[in-house]
Every structure is written in structure tokens, then in C-alpha cells.
Amino acid sequence: MNILLRSLLFVTIFSSLNGYANDIELKQRGIKEFYRYEFDKSIETFLELTVTTENKDFIVFAYNAIGHIYGKEKLDFKKGIHFLRKSFKLLEKDIPFRSHQLNAYGLLGKYYYQLGKLDSAEYYYKQGILFNLKKTKSIKSAHFILNNLQHIFTIKHEYTLSKEILNNVILSNEKISYTFSSNNLHLKGLLGDKEDVDSTYNSIISSPKKNKGIHHYHYGTFLQKNKLYTKAITLYQKFLIDNEAYFNDSGDFFYSQDEIFDHYFFKARAHLNISNCYYDISDKKKRNFHLNEALEYYHKAKKLPNQRISILGANIYRTLCNYSESNKKQFLDAAQAIIDESIKIQGDTSDGLKYELMIQNYYYGKHAKSMVQKEKYYRKSYQLFKKFITHQHQDEDQLFHIQELRYVQDEWVDFFTAQYESTKDQKYLLDAIEIIENLKSSILNRRSLGIKNITFKQYLDNEELLLLKKDRVSNSSLLSSEKIIPFFQTHYLDKSFISYHLNNNKIYCISYNEANFYLKVIPRTDKLNENLNTILKNIQESNYFLPNQFLTSLNEISKVLLPEWIKTTNNQRLVISQSGLLNKLPFEILKFNNKYLVENHAVSYSFSLHHDLVSDTFNSDLNSSLNVFSAAPFANINLPYSKQEALNIGNETLINENANYENIHRMLMNESFDILHFATHTKINNIPQRSCIELYPLESLNVISFSEIENLKLTSVKLVILSSCKSADGAFLEGEGNMSLQRAFAYAKIPSIIAGKWNVNDQVSLSVITSFYNYLKEGWEKDIALQKAKKDFIYENKILYNNPMFWGSLVLNGNSSAIVKPSLKTSFLKMIGSQ
16 A cells, blocks of 8 residues: 655654745645646656755655655656665765655665566665664564565575564564564465464454455465365455455555556466366366456556566466466466566576476476477476575575475486486486485585575675575585586495485385496385385384394395395495485395395495585595594493493593583584594484483583584594484484484584484494494494494394394494504405405
8 A cells, every 4th residue: 555645744744843835835745746646747846846955854755755656656667766766875974764764775675676686676675674773773663674575585485584584573572564464374374384374364363453365365375285175265265355345445545556466466366276276176167267367367467577476477377288288388488488578677686586497397398298308398497496496595495495396306307217217328317316316415415515594683684695695506516417427436436326216106226336327116016115114113113122024024125125236246335325214224234145235235324425425525534543532421320331332442431420511512622533422312303403412411401402413513523423222313304314413413514423223222332332443443444344343243143133123223324434544454354355
């Protein structure tokens, strides 16, 4: 609703107190002309005011008024910007705070937004907030700018910063506007759970305030996303009724031209969603009616050329493509033309358009008639996906979009693997492994670049943030297929690599062995799923006792999961990149040729091929000896063997009450340790940040949390060992994997981490760990040292051979290189190929 009158009245009152009668007369005339819709006359009057007045505050106001009219009424945004910027030249002088000055920042941001220049819009909204805070020390009067900035973040898919703005306003204990409340509902519907969304919606409808009904629309989108189509349609129709009533009752104000076109946009968007709901419930007649309504209102709205209207138009034509039995390309071309026009007028970067281009190329690929065209568009879509993902400020946003677009990524994998199977051209398999591995460790990739989440305060304080964001694509560690072959040729001379990818119907196993790549596509049969679930259930629930069915299921699943070359390869070292449920399975306990995998192969794990690339770049200079810090906080409580374990391997040890937070924190600051060893308990929580390493149970702080671990600076540490229960387990996060304490140390750039998949028996751990350290000190690689230690145990304790619950828990993730120079004996054994 037009807000110029409020600013005008304020300045009129202010100026009358200062005795500028002629100036007041000109302003009042300009106001009357404005409210008679005589916009050109109003502009002439305000221009005359800038010439006749000697009061700089009046000049600032006049330029703001002219800028307002050009942008909001005449839709000439460039002229609007010109006059608003003229007012800013005067604002550089020390004029006291006026509300219309703050409004000028908001209008500049809005006009740049209408021109499609989102970074410029973001800049002026940010500057307006900083200006307001400097002048008033409060965000209250800047709520309308905060709302616009929050909208920009949403358009750019920066949902976390958008949410933080809303939280800042809500926590400020100031009056919350309807717009903020409905935006809060929108974001919660996008990211939150049903209970949270329901409560927010109910709080809005219980308010007696007059509103635009947009909360009905946002709740409808949430219901539609959850496939409650009939309920969603009811909410969209409520929105259309309430919004029309609100729009027709403008009270003492009138709607500006840009607001009228916005109204058409809202109606077009609602009709499009109703049409999609009817599509999903197979009502063709109503589907087509509402799609035609959406198209009609879009054509009215597109006279206002902002990005969200362009995106809506592209979505409408892609929907027509979905509905159409023929002429699909015609509708896709129409959508592409809209995006191209937006890009043509786009003067700076836009993540929203990158997203649309990615989806557009995906649709072209999906509906392409030839394999050549399908490949072209899928490949382009994937490259745009990588660029879009690397621009995300926050972990949460990056993961959200990876999860949201999982179906697209699965289709890419299906296509490129199928192309490999039909052509045997290796490039397709490299494309598939690139996509698969880029899905697995998004946060870890960001941490390897030194990129961490930022708060809204940090965003406001950091003037270089936009520039940093633009540089991320060129500095991204995301894989490219061109890097894969040289990397394997350099680092996998004596190792093999196996990557898994699970979708609803298949398990893809792509591997590299002895200079060759292989593909195995495994159907997810009922029998396979049953065996896998049996194994994982037994692992999670067992108290070291396994039913007979366990080994039967293990044999069956081993035959299916492992590639065929495993039976004949000369490589005795394996690196495995897991996926989904397979993250919970230690592959060492799989069997082939009636032996466990660990008996013939040293196995290590990689969170993804990214982690392999990063962890192999750590300082690989070999030591002459090991410097180890070990801690055993519960030796006298319930881990009696942990004391001897710590003493056996540690140069510096903290036992029982000495292993408290203060002492251990002091040790962590010591830059001389090569290895940190914790023989203790760990707590694993479904919320990863609440997982922790437990220390001596003092009344005060007695844990090292996930969040604290990931922020540690341990530049000298080459290996961390968590000889503790389930420290390699954790909640599964799509796009990242198991959020274990292993991963927390990986975020802290520790190259290698050993941890337990399930409950660790401390007596067994004493034996395996002591043996492991002895081999490590002899100069064996970490994976081989752990393999040898496990083999020693199972061959010396044959009664436990068929119970891997005792010896199979500890796994190595990350770099597997040696830490110590090999002894003469080790060198000789390596020379003759004895492992």
C-alpha cells in the first residue's frame, strides 16, 4: 500500500515549525497532485521545490518523492534510482535522521530488485539497516527493509539467513507485523515440521488483524508438499478470496502500480499451485481451468519485470510441458525465453536464476527425444547445480537443496551409468562417480575451503561477504571428472577404491582397481533389503551375541555387495566410500571365499572422494617415533582395561580424575602430539551437535562436544583414535552422511580418525589397540596396521572368529598413510610383498 503520504506529512509538520511557507505550499501542492494521480505534475512541483528551497532537508525529501513516483507509479526504475541517489549525495552531510531517508534505502533496494539486480538490491537493504542502527540503535523502524532483505535471501535460496532475520525480529520483543508472521510461516513450511507449521498458522488466524490472506497460501504450499492436495486447494481458495477482499478495501490509501502488478502475481501463483494439486488428484478439467487462470494473471503481472514474476512464468510453461502430450519443447522454449530475458537485464549474479537455469536444463534433458540431446542438457544442468551449490552461505541451505534435488541427481546417475553400460565409454562412468561423490560430504568440502556458517550479525559487519561469495565457484573443491583419473593414477598404485550409491531401486557400485574402472548395478530386491536390515539390526541391538541367521545374511549380502574383481586383485588395500544404510556396515566383516574381507584386505573409509583428496594433502613427512597423548577417564568406574590401554601407547596420559575437561583441554593446546587417543565413553545424539566425548564426571563441564571438536585447531595431529562406543555412528544426513564424532574431527581437518561402529569391549580394545600401535611404530600404514591388529586378535582368539561384534567395531576413516619411517623388518616385508 502506498506509504508516501506518511513521509510527506512528517516533513510538512517538521518544515512548518521552521517557517518555510513557500516550501510548505509547494509540498502540499505536490501531495494533492500525487493523490489526484497527476504524477507528472507532482514531479514538476517537487522539482520546482528543489530549485526554490534553501533547506537541504526539503531537497532530500523532494528527490525521494520524485524517486518514489518514478519507481512505484511510472515503473521507470532507472529514473527512480537516479533521483534517490541524488538525495544520497546530500545525506553524506550530517543531516539528522528522517524516516524518509530510511525509506530511500528501501526504495533503492526495491528498484534494483525490480530490475533483476539482486546483489545491488541486497547491498542497499543492508546499508539501510546499518544506517538505521547507527542513527537509532534499534531495528524497529527498519522492519520494512528487514522484510525486503529477508525476501531477497529467500529468492536467492539463502533460507538460513532469511530465518535468522525473522528470529531477530521475533526476539526483539517488538510488535511483529503480519508480513513477518506470514513470512515466518512460509519459511517454517519450507524447512520445518508439521507441528511447528500448524502452531504458527493457528497463531496467525487467531489474530484479529486485517491481513492479505497470504498465510493461507503458505500453509497451502506446506500441505501440497506433504501430498494433502484437497486441503491445500481449500487453503489456496481461502487466500484468493481474502486477498481480493483486502485489495479492494484500500481505506485512506491507494495501491501503487507496482503493488497492482504484485497482486496479479499472487493470484497467478495460487492458481498454478491449485492446478498442480488437481493434476496430482487426476482432475483434468479443473487442472486446465486453473492453469489458464494462472497464465492469464501472469501476462498481466509480467509488465513488472522482477525476478520472481519471471520465475513464475517459467514454472507455468514447464507445467504446460508436463501436461502436454506433444509440443513439449515449444513450452520449454517459452520458459527458456523468459529466463533468457531475465538474464539479459541481470547486471549481477543471481542464485535464483542459476537455480532456474539448472531446473530448465534438467527439463530439457528429461523430455529430449535423442540421447545426444539428453546428455547435453543433463550435463549442463549438473554443471549449473555445482555452481549453485557452491554459492550457498550456509551448511543448512546447501544440504536442503541437495536433499530437495535428490530425485534429479538420481536421474543423472541413472542416465550416465546406463550410457556407460550401452557404450562402455569410460567418460560416462567418471561422470557418474563425480555426481555420486559430490553428494556425500557437502559440509566437509566447505570446511576444507575454510568456509564456515555466518550469523546475521557477521553478515552485517562483513563488507566483503558478497565478493567472497562470488569467488567460491572458482575455489570450489567440488570434483570434476577431469581430476579423477590423475588422482587415482597418483594415489592408488597399491590401493583400490569402491564407491556406493543407493536409490530406492538400486545400489550402484563403481570401483577402481589396477588402473581400471568397474560398474556393478545391484537391484534392491526384497531379499537384499531383508538381509541388510537383519545385519544392521543385529549390529545395533546385539550385546556381543549374534543369532545364527546373522552369518547367513552376512554371506548373502557379501556376494551381492562386493565387486567381482575382489576375488582376484593383487591390491591388498581398499578404500570404501559408503552411502545411506551402508554407512553403518563395517565392510571388514563381509566375507568372500569363506574368509572375512579383513583377512585379505586392509580396509579404510572415505567420507567421499573429496575427503580422500583433502586428507591426502596433509603433511606426509615421516617421524622417527610417535608422540601420543592418551586419556582414560573411566578406568576406575566401568572401563577397567582402558587404563592399561592408555599407558601402553601414550607418552603423556591422563587417567581417572586427571582426565577432566581442564587438563585435557590444556593437552589439546599442545602442538607436539602426533596422535590423540581417547579410551572413554561417547554419547551419540540424533542432533549431532549434542554428541560428545565424555570425560571424568566432575560436577561442572565434563564433555567435549561435537561443536567444540569441529572448531579445534590441531595442526600437528595426524591421527585421532576414539576407542569408545558408537563414535563412528550418528544420525544420517542426506548430502553429508553419518554425523559421527569421526566427522567432527574431520571438520577440524584431522586427516585420519579411528572410531567404533558399535559398543566397544574395552578388554578387546586393549588387545587390538596395543597391537595396532606396535605395527604403527614399525612404520606400517594405518590401514595395514589396523588390519594386522584385527587379524592377530581373531587368530589368537579363535572362539571369537565367528563373532565380529567383538573385533569388528573399530574403523579407520581418512588418510591411511604411515606416520613413522619403516623399520628394516617392515621395509623388507614390504619389498617382498608380505602384508
